[in-house]
Amino acid sequence: xxxxxxxxxxxxxxxxxxxxxxxxxxxxxxxxxxxxxxxxxxxxxxxxxxxxxxxxxxxxxxxxxxxxxxxxxxxxxxxxxxxxxxxxxxxxxxxxxxxxxxxxxxxxxxxxxxxxxxxxxxxxxxxxxxxxxxxxxxxxxxxxxxxxxxxxxxxxxxxxxxxxxxxxxxxxxxxxxxxxxxxxxxxxxxxxxxxxxxxxxxxxxxxxxxxxxxxxxxxxxxxxxxxxxxxxxxxxxxxxxxxxxxxxxxxxxxxxxxxxxxxxxxxxxxxxxxxxxxxxxxxxxxxxxxxxxxxxxxxxxxxxxxxxxxxxxxxxxxxxxxxxxxxxxxxxxxxxxxxxxxxxxxxxxxxxxxxxxxxxxxxxxxxxxxxxxxxxxxxxxxxxxxxxxxxxxxxxxxxxxxxxxxxxxxxxxxxxxxxxxxxxxxxxxxxxxxxxxxxxxxxxxxxxxxxxxxxxxx
Amino acid sequence: xxxxxxxxxxxxxxxxxxxxxxxxxxxxxxxxxxxxxxxxxxxxxxxxxxxxxxxxxxxxxxxxxx
Numbered sequence: 062x063x064x065x066x067x068x069x070x071x072x073x074x075x076x077x078x079x080x081x082x083x084x085x086x087x088x089x090x091x092x093x094x095x096x097x098x099x100x101x102x103x104x105x106x107x108x109x110x111x112x113x114x115x116x117x118x119x120x121x122x123x124x125x126x127x128x129x130x131x132x133x134x135x136x137x138x139x140x141x142x143x144x145x146x147x148x149x150x151x152x153x154x155x156x157x158x159x160x161x162x163x164x165x166x167x168x169x170x171x172x173x174x175x176x177x178x179x180x181x182x183x184x185x186x187x188x189x190x191x192x193x194x195x196x197x198x199x200x201x202x203x204x205x206x207x208x209x210x211x212x213x214x215x216x217x218x219x220x221x222x223x224x225x226x227x228x229x230x231x232x233x234x235x236x237x238x239x240x241x242x243x244x245x246x247x248x249x250x251x252x253x254x255x256x257x258x259x260x261x262x263x264x265x266x267x268x269x270x271x272x273x274x275x276x277x278x279x280x281x282x283x284x285x286x287x288x289x290x291x292x293x294x295x296x297x298x299x300x301x302x303x304x305x306x307x308x309x310x311x312x313x314x315x316x317x318x319x320x321x322x323x324x325x326x327x328x329x330x331x332x333x334x335x336x337x338x339x340x341x342x343x344x345x346x347x348x349x350x351x352x353x354x355x356x357x358x359x360x361x362x363x364x365x366x367x368x369x370x371x372x373x374x375x376x377x378x379x380x381x382x383x384x385x386x387x388x389x390x391x392x393x394x395x396x397x398x399x400x401x402x403x404x405x406x407x408x409x410x411x412x413x414x415x416x417x418x419x420x421x422x423x424x425x426x427x428x429x430x431x432x433x434x435x436x437x438x439x440x441x442x443x444x445x446x447x448x449x450x451x452x453x454x455x456x457x458x459x460x461x462x463x464x465x466x467x468x469x470x471x472x473x474x475x476x477x478x479x480x481x482x483x484x485x486x487x488x489x490x491x492x493x494x495x496x497x498x499x500x501x502x503x504x505x506x507x508x509x510x511x512x513x514x515x516x517x518x519x
Numbered sequence: 520x521x522x523x524x525x526x527x528x529x530x531x532x533x534x535x536x537x538x539x540x541x542x543x544x545x546x547x548x549x550x551x552x553x554x555x556x557x558x559x560x561x562x563x564x565x566x567x568x569x570x571x572x573x574x575x576x577x578x579x580x581x582x583x584x585x
Contacts, residue, residue: 251542252542310582383584
């Protein structure tokens, strides 16, 4: 987000990154591994089990999906990032116009608030352990006790207040915590595997299938098949790769091959950590019959105090920067407003969302929805970059025509997203099936509308 | 100050080694949890002084932490 940070990395927000500021691939491998081992992983893995994903599909689906995500970073995002060397917002501003970027930023901020809310719920599940309160069940939409609400409010207030003080301290703490968190995820998986007590693949498969049967009340219904898992894994970060948000990161890369570094995030955070977290729930179901994916309790069973601290830290280091960024998005919408006030507003919205456990328990749907709304803007950048000359329309039209809102971008974005939202909400299509069609439709519509609506300029 | 990175590594080793030992060599669950907690304390105590002051090199402002 423009003007967002107090670090050295914000100095090229409105100019291409010069050669002497560019970095080698090593920096990106570490960054991606850290950013994608977060609080969300504690929820996503167990949700696969509860959705009846077979053991084979979780291993193969995640392998294929994560590989496709890495290829998207490498071949869709990184080539443009290393040629244009601009942030997402500056690049988009030149195509879509200042006001439309603010609107996109606001959508981003609102969705970030709900994501942060889910992470506040995750942290609260760990903070609540000493109070021995009953946590909401998997189907719960509303909180189940006043104590749970008070814990969420307390956790949310602390996170919002720290976020309001600035980004730097949290980023530094997250940098310290992330190598340790990655190992705790792995340790949790190994200990859970021991608790499952399977001698071989068949034994593991049997426990896994039994866990699904128990979780689904005697049935064994695969709500998510191979392609659901693969597409979810591919597109859960759609806003980052095909949505081009990582232009901001990869503009510092010397070569597009740094896009391969996303493999560290995908195969550590979205493969090892998701499978570990899923095993934690399978072990919990085997040992106690408890099917609620409560990250605090699952981690306490798998790693003791270190597990509980990991859940609190993972939730906090995820929610905190997310609230900070949402606050910046709100600040950009209201001229003259203070960053502190807007961060507190974002924190308040996130905390209220956190009271409702449904946001955490429906995280798969929410993440898919988030990708459906935001990723198509990347298609605009992609089509503008590769097809403007071939299709004979003006690239960077908003900058050249001095438009604050480029109507071709607005329509190309909103029409497919509106149709997708209809399919998700009213037809019941899973959100991760809508992201790629939406992205392709937006790219085509941007080309068509740019030719029709925007007068060609040199 | 060079001892701190070494101590940090010991902290990380104490975080992961007990889990492997539990799985492969039947180290008791309680001992595993205790060693992991000790590893956590050592890691944060030893890594914070040298890792936290490091300046962030990359613009991670758009990351969604999913």
